[in-house]
Amino acid sequence: MRRRFLLALSAFLLLLPGIAAARDTLTIGVSQYPSTLNPMIDAMLAKSYVLAATQRQLTVEDQDWAPVCQLCVKLPSLEDGDAETFPSKTEEGEPVTGVRKTYEIRADAFWGDGTPVTTDDVLFAWEMGRNPETGVDILKAYQDVLDIEVHGPKRFTIVNRKLDYRYRSMGDFSVMPAHLDRPAFAEPKEYRNRTLYQTDPTNPGLWNGPYRVAEVQVGSQIVLARNEHWKGTRPAFDRVVIRAIENTSALEANLLSGSIDMIAGESGLAIDQAIAFEKRHGDSYTVIYQPGLIYEHLDVMLSNPILGDLKVRRALLHAIDREAINNRLFAGKQPVATGSVNPLDWTHTTEGVPTYPYDPEAAKALLEEAGWTPGPGGIRVNGEGQKLSISLMTTAGNRTRELVQQVLADYWKRVGVETVIRNEPPRVFFGETVSKRRFTGLAMFAWLSAPEHLPRTTLHSESIPSEANNWGGQNYTGYSNPEMDRLIEAIEVELDREKRGALWAELQRLYATDLPVLPLYFRADSYILPKWLEGVRPTGHKYTTTNWIEDWRVAE
Structure with a gap:
């Protein structure tokens, strides 16, 4: 009789918002499903949210709005000598100042199949990005890279046509898995349809973040699993389920029913819905408003x-x-x-x-x-x-x-x-x-x-x-x-x-x-979080909270 009571109690607790029996899975509700998972094709916030947990960049902007390394070891600077200027010209032949800046990829950066992240992946991204037939959104940024000088598998120098005010950062320059996705680029105009991110998104070798894409249900959800080749801070959850519920009223209902644990601020409830939600359920959830x-x-x-x-x-x-x-x-x-x-x-x-x-x-x-x-x-x-x-x-x-x-x-x-x-x-x-x-x-x-x-x-x-x-x-x-x-x-x-x-x-x-x-x-943005989740720090800009998902923890 006691055993039946405990089983019934456990089942009941699982249905309550903010209460979970096992914390090995975190289920996140978002209001959009990505049009693609390729980092270089189509700009969409829902995609950025997934990629930040699975596909790290060379540099990003942190919660203090400052550029920081993700895959690189150090940001170059003119003062330190790992960046230097040179006379250059615009495409029209006008004189400008160019910049050479040297980066080193972290020794512990690996793709999800165990292949090291190397300068080959940087070169491959540059090759794709500067080709006008690929359809990359930031074509000009890639074309302004005049050359990439390779000093070894982990060290390279970017030769930029122009020295700009953001020179220390690599911006949205992606690092792409050359060992897997290069064949899809054989016909650049067809790349967006043939890329493995479209045809085989659960291939572990596409991902270099703390998580990898393990399951895709198009239009519905993306399941992330721990990347066993990630050498950084071990993420707290074995799996993260990112569930797309495009009707925001249904998104709220799924949170209250326990089908999801939280609603992402970057792609979730609008501010008016969050305010009304907090009035009704603020005692059970943490609500953060981030201008x-x-x-x-x-x-x-x-x-x-x-x-x-x-x-x-x-x-x-x-x-x-x-x-x-x-x-x-x-x-x-x-x-x-x-x-x-x-x-x-x-x-x-x-x-x-x-x-x-x-x-x-x-x-x-x-x-x-x-x-x-x-x-x-x-x-x-x-x-x-x-x-x-x-x-x-x-x-x-x-x-x-x-x-x-x-x-x-x-x-x-x-x-x-x-x-x-x-x-x-x-x-x-x-x-x-x-x-x-x-x-x-x-x-x-x-x-x-x-x-x-x-x-x-x-x-x-x-x-x-x-x-x-x-x-x-x-x-x-x-x-x-x-x-x-x-x-x-x-x-x-x-x-x-x-x-x-x-x-x-x-x-x-x-x-x-x-x-x-x-x-x-x-x-x-309005973040609706369970009381037991710690470490989610909104940034207030384009780099989403999932860039630091490995720091999310269950409160003790």
Whole structure:
């Protein structure tokens, strides 16, 4: 009888939120499933979250917003002599200062099949990254590497065309498993479909982090297992299950039922849902709110004749009360964005930056100037009888984004703009529609950036995805302005902080004047954690908490 009671008690405890009998598995709920697991193809936060636990980079930015080594031994510097400048030239032949910087890969860095991480993996990544047919988002960064001088299996020197303010870091330069994935690169244009990260993602040799991908259920979950060849701090959990639940209400329900242990802040509940959740269940969970460099916005398809008109874009912003959205939906925790640079970043400025406060009368006047007059049913029409109708897309199942969509549509209807809402699952929305510029109107999503992040991939004209570059780049709007290109290139090579700040101010003024993107607000991430989990430290920027997953522990 006693034995039956204990068994029943154990089963009951397993169903309670925040209580687990065995701590060998951690199950994390996220709101998106990655479109791919290849580190070099498609930028998607859900993918970054998985890769940070399984595929370490040479360098990242830490919780204090400083560059640190992951796979390297030391960050090079001009002062220490392991970085040095040399006369160089731009692609156009203009003189610039180049930099040679030497790195050493950690002796204890191994892929999950026991193969050491070596300079071959660095060379392979460079070969792929600089090939325009591969479709890599940061093509220019790889092409600006003029040479890689190999000094041995673990030591190499990067020869960069230009010395820039981030020179000590390797940024998003990946290290790829040459011993496994090189055959898939035989035809560069087909690489994204033939890579083992797509065809054989559970191959241990693809992963060099504390965990490796052990099981993939496409669209549903990714199971991570300890990497037996990881030589760093031993992670506390034998397995980590990352479960994608794209409906955020269902995500919350799964947490309360015990199906998942926590909800990732990087891809989980929106701030309004987290606030409501904490009021009801705060005694059982730890809720952390982390303001960060997360920019919720509307990408604009500038090739659409309606949205290509700046007066229309300005009218759309004047027509919405973003302060009210922040106060009523987000309890004032998600401030209105005037541009893409967050006030938390030292480069942010308001001086001379155009703003678009709520002013429906100004919105109507701008639409009149653009040739849109009131028509049947209150929807404006132009001289040819065309309705002022705009498509608005976002990630299906995200309750907050879908609510914001309805609010935006209501505001715009008041000034005579019809909104057509059409949403898609995140892996389709990001993997196909946005990345291949297939949306026709507005696309609502967020950029998560690093501190003082140069927007080359999102605003430079060279970064517009097309079939010709195999959909590489993240300038999904198609924005092209020579002055913006000039500012981006000037910021990149300006080492003087004061002068660089002045250039950043010019960039922000131009961005807010041209409005290639409609700013909404800066998000705060909400982490819903079990009381028994310690060591999760939000960063507030693009490098996710899973970069330090080996430090997560069960509280004693």
